[in-house]
Amino acid sequence: MQLKEIVNILECKNHTDEGLLWRDIEYCYATDMMSDVLKTCKIGSLLITGLVNQQVIQVAEIMDLKGIIFVSGKEPATEIIEKANEKNLPMLTTEKQLFEACGILYTFGLRGREIFQKADDGTGNSI
Amino acid sequence: MMEQEILYNKIFGISGKDFANAGSVSVKIKKILKEIGIKPEVVYRVSICCYEAEMNVIMYARIAKLNFTITPNEVIIIIEDEGPGIENIELAMKEGFSTATQEMREMGFGAGLGLPNIKNNSDEFKIETELLKGTKLFFKIYLN
Ligand SMILES: Nc1ncnc2c1ncn2[C@@H]1O[C@H](COP(=O)(O)OP(=O)(O)OP(=O)(O)O)[C@@H](O)[C@H]1O
Ligand SMILES: [Mg+2]
Numbered sequence: 001m002q003l004k005e006i007v008n009i010l011e012c013k014n015h016t017d018e019g020l021l022w023r024d025i026e027y028c029y030a031t032d033m034m035s036d037v038l039k040t041c042k043i044g045s046l047l048i049t050g051l052v053n054q055q056v057i058q059v060a061e062i063m064d065l066k067g068i069i070f071v072s073g074k075e076p077a078t079e080i081i082e083k084a085n086e087k088n089l090p091m092l093t094t095e096k097q098l099f100e101a102c103g104i105l106y107t108f109g110l111r112g113r114e115i116f117q118k119a120d121d122g123t124g125n126s127i
Numbered sequence: 128m129m130e131q132e133i134l135y136n137k138i139f140g141i142s143g144k145d146f147a148n149a150g151s152v153s154v155k156i157k158k159i160l161k162e163i164g165i166k167p168e169v170v171y172r173v174s175i176c177c178y179e180a181e182m183n184v185i186m187y188a189r190i191a192k193l194n195f196t197i198t199p200n201e202v203i204i205i206i207e208d209e210g211p212g213i214e215n216i217e218l219a220m221k222e223g224f225s226t227a228t229q230e231m232r233e234m235g236f237g238a239g240l241g242l243p244n245i246k247n248n249s250d251e252f253k254i255e256t257e258l259l260k261g262t263k264l265f266f267k268i269y270l271n
Binding site for chain 2: 032033034035036038039043051053054055056058059061062063
């Protein structure tokens with residue numbers, strides 16, 4: 001599903017370059033803990049989080065995340081938006097809360113890494 | 128042990144409490160590996176390990192040196208910090224154990240997953256520590 005569609009579904013505000021919204025999203029991951037992303041998140045996922053800070057952007061770069069959605073109407077500071085733009089990282093915000101946002105995306109067919117799925121990108125210890 | 132040819136070596140400094148630059152050393156290492164053409168799986172594993180180790184220095188230690196080496200067969204990372212050391216390594220290695228402060232937790236850290244993540248993503252892993260002196264982390268990731 002393209003980010004463009006996700007913007008519509010979750011009524012997101014887009015803070016970065018419009019051109020990035022053509023990106024295709026296959027997998028999603030939701031957490032407020034950075035080590036969770038590094039442990040379990042599939043490379044190239046879309047991250048849905050309530051955590052709004054610089055660290056999220058660094059982790060996004062490590063995991064080649066395709067985008068970030070900040071939930072509960074939390075607005076990123078200008079420096080964070082600038083950093084995301086520098087790194088071509090789509091950054092969206094939605095008024096919806098974490099559970100709601102994930103639930104909606106799930107009904108539209110998006111999935112996370114299944115717990116029984118082997119780590120095909122070679123990271124982590126998912127069995 | 129046989130002496131290994133060194134293809135690349137660089138030493139980075141990491142300062143404790145430097146949350147503003149947190150992760151920047153790991154991102155640099157990731158870029159270097161990518162440019163050299165190391166396969167993605169290895170790039171991700173090294174970057175994840177480095178990020179976790181870098182964050183631990185920023186959160187718990189005063190200062191550290193990260194020694195990054197590439198040989199024909201492996202990536203070798205040694206991170207030696209000056210800091211409080213780890214009281215109980217076995218406990219620190221357990222998933223979920225964390226002494227992160229409330230402030231660190233609000234920044235998204237303190238899941239107690241960092242050290243286990245490093246162990247799981249590396250092919251060789253060793254940790255040495257001395258209380259009130261510091262901690263030395265050593266890990267290797269094979270290229271093939
Ligand atoms: N370099 C270090 N110096 C001193 N103590 C450390 C160091 N690295 C880790 N520790 C101790 O080991 C504990 C476990 O570390 P680990 O990285 O696994 O989890 P965490 O940093 O608490 O949380 P997370 O990494 O998930 O954000 C830490 O809470 C800390 O007490
Ligand atoms: Mg840690």
